[in-house]
Amino acid sequence: MREIRLYNTLTNRLEPLDPLHPGEVRIYTCGPTVYASAHIGNFRTFVFQDILRRFLRSQGYRVLQVMNVTDVDDRIIHSAAAAGIGIREYTDKYIRAFLEDIDALGIEMPEELVRATDHIEDMVTLIEKLQQKGFTYTTDGSIYFRISKFPEYGKLSKIDLSGIQPGARVDVDQYDKENARDFALWKAPKPGEHFWETRIGPGRPGWHVECSAMSMKYLGDTLDIHTGGVDLAFPHHENEIAQSEAATGKPFVRMWLHAEHLIIEGQKMSKSLGNFYTLRDLFAKGHKPSTIRFLLLSVPYRRQLNFTEDGLMQARSSVERLRNFVTRLKAEQFAAGSNREVERLVETAENEFEAGLANDINTAVALASVFDFVRDANTAMDRGTFLEQDAPRAVAAMEKFDAVLAVLADRDDETLAKLGFSRPNQRMPAAEIEALIGERIAAKKSRNFQRADEIRQKLADSGIVVEDTKDGTVRWKYK
């Protein structure tokens, strides 16, 4: 098995992946907080995680991935109350939308998608364990984690607690905490708020404890990989480490992977700047799922990604190029035989593709190997040195690449239609298209080029592109 190296935020180094359970990689992924639609920045992180899991599987690993859904927090409680419905009902619709969104982007479902509110009992058990070991204290019914009892606090984010300057910014809750950095494991209910009646009293869980409880429940005390956006490293992941390791006495996570943020047209994405896009906003503007996925995956995950209109155009063209190649492979007739040179091209591409991804999921290198292959194979086809037996081999390679990339197989129209974004101007019935193309071929044969061009224009107006090929056949596709 090829060695896979990943950049571990805990050690700030590239390290070889060495799963605790041979052949199986256990991953925990911080999922969405379902109080609103996820935005394009969220999906940068989720697409990265999808590339990671797809690559691991393509390398023969079993993957056991758990993603949480945070369906209880202040915003949810308040919004649900304002809407006069329960938090479960309130979050259901956002969970549904999230599932539709990740499906639209070709993101595979994790093996376990778990809701925080289904695991209150597990969190209570974890908090009890921390209480027994003396890592907590209670103030007014809220239970806090005492950071001073956990000397390794700060090892992920490399913050030095001794150097903290008190003052500048003070949390509003500070008065009931011993230390400003202590965080809530359990929050006492406020009047009128949703709460659970439990062995540790009435209340609701703090944000951090949910991830510790659920990850260890499904993946064991020590996980192979924990992923999330860079912003989560502190305090969320730092707190997860503290809770989990204090409770079990074992290392919580062997490798921490953090995806850099996405910015929009060079600016930080924020609601006040009005550059806050959901997937559906982009679909409504006419962008295809494959375009968005390609753009999100084309920049390696540890690099900030500038999400721009121009970038979307470029991504769209790139995907077109790859898809055109596969279409050509399947449609064109080649002379009998097979060419060892082409086989060599395939092997080189497959090797470089894997090597790129194995080096900290370097998608830019992986894509370069695919494009190299596409160009060289196209050249061989143009020169007539690409033979009949080479085609299925090349198709197989492209399918292998797409098992990770997931942008070649064209589900765009289908996906958009499912979400209500069908484009009626592209819905000319196939029979009518075929009839027009037949008429155009006849017109061309009788050298009535004016009529032929009229038909081509008519099809173009309906979003259909016609391509004449060398051997006289005609291909068409939706634009």
Place this chain on the structure above:
RNA sequence: GGCGCGGUACCCAAGUGGGAAGGGAGAGGUCUGCAAAACCUUCAUUCGUGGGUUCGAUUCCCACCCGCGCCUCCA
């Protein structure tokens, strides 16, 4: 201030102590009735700036400039 990421052609972007990947756009050409697709050619003689190490640095070291993130329950 602390911790971290980055500055490579018009845009996106890889990379290494010794010939600067790949994609998009542009220009010219081949093919085509014309297109489209594809192919060919072209597109970085300061790889942020200034020093240093070296036979040789975009790559290592130092300083500086610029952009960004986290240090507040934001992926």
